[in-house]
Amino acid sequence: MPFSFIEIEEKKTKIIGFLFVFIIFFYFLTAYLILLVLVNTSLFSSVEDGGVRYFTLPSLQHTLIVFVVASVVGLLHWWASTSDLINKICGLIGAVPIDSKDTYHQYLKNIVEEVSVAIGGRPLEAWVLPSVSMNAFALEDFNGRAVIGVTEGLLTRLSRAQIEAVVGHEAGHIISGDCLSTTVTCALAEIYEEGSTHLASGLNKMRGRSSGVLVLVYMILAVMRFFSSLIRYFISRQREYRADAVSTRLTRDPLSLAEALKLISTNWRGSGAQGEKLQSIFIMNPAYNGLDEKEGLFSDMFSTHPPIKNRIGILLNMAHLDEKTLEENLKNFKRVSPIAEVETKIEESDLGRKWFAFIGQEWQGPFGISELKNMPALTPEDWVRPDGSQGVIHAYEDKALLGLFSKDAGAGDKEKSLCPHCKVSLEEVTYEGAPMLKCNYCQGVFVEEGKVSRILIRQDKQFSEEIARLGKTLISEKQKFAAKQGTDNVWALDCPKCSRKMLRQFFVYSYPVEVDRCAYCGGTWFDKYELEILQYLYENKEVLFKQGLT
Amino acid sequence: MIIMLVLLAAILLVGGWFFTTYNSLVSLKVRVENAWSQIDVQLKRRHDLIPNLVEAVKGYMNYEKDTLERVIKARNQAIDASSIKDKAQAENFLSSTLKSLFAVVERYPDLKANQNVLKLQEELTSTENKISFARQYYNDEAGRFNTQILIVPGNIVAGAVGFTQRDFFQIEDKTEKEVPQVKF
Structure with a gap:
């Protein structure tokens, strides 16, 4: 272990204490600056001597008041940011706890549990970020609760050993103690991002009012922006190397981590709109940043992640391999799916x-x-x-x-959902590992909110000729179709979950598959083939759209 | 008088040193024991999973009865083992029989298409990994403890209070990191 337990605890307390003092000091400085401006403008009628203005410092009394106010604001900020840390940040980036019915999520849970054993039995929670991108993150709060999250895209495209290495890296952040400070830093900075967005929108409404207030608000805005960029200085790039080292120590498999890093770096690593603000919690910077790939003091200070080339280089060195072998490995890399083969060809033969x-x-x-x-x-x-x-x-x-x-x-006497067409009870099945309800008469399926994206991301399904043909026809005939918005009541289907009328619409306009969606619960009903066609279009979009255009 | 003071100081110093060394050794020992209990938990989990797997594949495998019997036998042996060395040996044997069972599963397309079997296989793979991680953690901790009671200040204290070296939990395979990999 890089540090002993006591050293880690000491280091943690030091960083957290430093952050706390910094925040109070920062508020004081801001408030003092504002005070300085106020005192030196005519509002507080400063000393005027024959038309010549002198620069004056605020009185000690004012300074003290400002200090008290700054401390209170600082404390409030601290309290607001650090209560319920994990849930807040997870909410921001859109991460969700694993779904125990989902095969892929169960698989992730197993891997996270394995790593938890490897670090000596400390419990780790597994979370998932429903995104096509490939990335992973770790969070920790003051109570020692630790969360490791990965994106659906990463879960789908990496092998078991590679995911294990990535999770090991995240666990490395947690046991070497830098995760807590990163989490707190992110939570602190996050308030500014949020605040400045709110202020900016508020500002538009205020236009035309007293200009003094406007200037003040602009000042606060600028300072907030500055602060949220400043806060990155606290995060050292070195911790990424250290976490890589811990991962290797745990899994004894530097090659898998190198492979995983290479794969992540060559894919899109974004994690949704908000993720970019919280870049330091991720294994790799979600927003591509040229600075990350550079060395030297300047980038050491401003960037949160070290150059990927260096990281891979160090790992390959550990494995006694060179880059060529890595590329060769990746070329021959074939992932083994945790999904049973039979599922991928929904008993077409039967x-x-x-x-x-x-x-x-x-x-x-x-x-x-x-x-x-x-x-x-x-x-x-x-x-x-x-x-x-x-x-x-x-x-x-x-x-x-x-x-x-x-x-x-397994059906039991649970309250059953009915197929909107055939009115028979739906059966719980998993498709590409995602749970859904299926009608065995008409082969339609009902997918709950948020689960369609999982199916689109995963690529275990082999498409039959028929699906491919239907998909291609749909694309070439795209212009002729128009979704029936607001169907009349006779044709509208009832949502199997909440029994309200569903709306018939395109899934999205770029994938013109007509589906029925429940506006109330967000679930989607796919008639026979509709889901497969949508999936086919999504997974083959490059090829198809090129063909469609010519 | 001065001699008395010096003597007292010396006794205090030596005593203080003795106790701090003793305490650090004890905390190391507790960690080793904790690590050992981790292995036990995972081993038990594996022993519980095996009958389920055997039950799930039994119907499909008419000609492989002896493979299944060997797995069951190895499992029962592993449960009965008590000392660390015996346990390590029995678990190694169990791992190798499981490996051959998984190899057999490979030959049955019906089994590979059964989500239930696949799930059990994934659970077992995960448990195997957990066992090897727990073993790795235990060996790390045991190694640290063994070093501390061998090197100079520690060995005096350990000798006085009777701390002995811990056995490593070893597997015969040379490839330490290789866990039986299951191909689906």
């Missing part, structure tokens, strides 16, 4: 099959698989005969039918 079933002392049918599924009389012991074959077997002996029974087991 859909066409038919069975005769021996029910009520007579042969009935032929039935499709979805009909059998919703037939309450069918038990695993019943005799069935696949269409086109003469052999009679038990229902459980047919693999496709066996699947029906095992899925039924």
Whole structure:
């Protein structure tokens, strides 16, 4: 370990104390400057001697008052920023706790737990940032609660070992003690960003009023902007190297970390609009910053992250490898999906099959698989005969039918959602690891708010010819379509979750797939194929749009 | 008088030194024990998962009964082991039988397509990783403790109060960092 436990604690307290003093001092300085301006303007009728103005300092009494006010404001700021630290920052960047029903999230939880064991059993929470970008972050608060978050994009594109290395890096920030100070610094700076945005919008309304107030507000605004940029000085770039070192110590796998860094650096690492303000909590600066890639005193002071080349270089050195091997590795890199293969081809083959079933002392049918599924009389012991074959077997002996029974087991007597078309109960399934509700009659699915993005980001699904054809047609015929905004009530579907009427609209205009959306809960109903087509369009956008234009 | 004072000071100094050294050794020892209990937790988790996995794959594997039996046997042996050395040995054996089980799973496309089996496999892989991380942490801590009771100030105190070296939790494989990797 780079530091002993006591050293870390001492260092933490020192930095936090320094930040606290700095904030009070900063407020004092600001208020004092304002006071100075006020005293020297005519408002406070300064000493005038035959038309010549003299520069005057405020009296001691005023200075004291200013000091007290500054301390109170500083304390309030401190209190406001540091209470509920983690939830606040996570809310800002849009991170959410993991969804225990989601296969990918469970997988992340396992990895984070593994790393937690590696650092000696300290509990770590796993959070997810629903974004296509690749990045990871760590947060810690005063109670020792620690959070490690990664983006969906990273979860989808890196291998297990690489994610482990990235999580190890974040854990490195937490155990070497720089995470708390970074989190606090971010929370402190964040108020200024927020404040200056509010002020700027307020300013527009105030235009034309007394100019004195305007000047004052402008001054505060400028100072706030300055402060939020100033606060970065507290964050040393060295801590990134240190966290890389800890990660290597934990996973004994410098190569995976180097690979992960390389992959992250060559992909988009942005994390939404707000993320860029809080760059120092991420493994790699979300906003590309030329300064990061430079060395020297100047960039050491102003930048939060060291040059990626250096970081990879050090790691490769540890692994006794050179850059060529890394590139070679990445070229041959193939990720293993945690999703079962069967899911990726939603039993297309079984859909066409038919069975005769021996029910009520007579042969009935032929039935499709979805009909059998919703037939309450069918038990695993019943005799069935696949269409086109003469052999009679038990229902459980047919693999496709066996699947029906095992899925039924978990259904329970929970309040069931109904398919808006067929009015039969929907079944909970996972698709690319994301939980959703599916109708076995019409093959439509209902996806709750925020989960569509997960499916779009993940790439486990192999698309059939038919989907590709439909997708291409949709793009080339795009202009002919117009979404029916505000459909009449007869055709509007009921939301399976909250039973309100849903709106028929394009998913988004660039992906002209028509879907039904519930304005109340944010859930989306996809009819058969609609989800796959949307996914196909999203994942092949470059190719498709180029074709569509020519 | 002066001699008495000097003697008193010397006794105080030596006593103070003795106790600080003793305390730091004890805190190291506690950390080692804590690290050991971490391994135990993970080992138990693995022992609990194995019957589930065997149950899930049993139906599919008619011709691989002996692989499954070997896994079960290795698991029972691992549960019975008590000393650190025995445990390490039994767990190694269990790891290798699991490896062969996973290799067999590879040959059955039906199994690879079963999300339940896949989930169990992921859980087991994760537990294997946790075991190896816990072992690594334990070995680090044990190593630190062993060094402290061997080097000069520590060995006197350790000799006086009877601290002995801790066994490392070792695996036979040369490739220390290699955990049985499961390919899906």
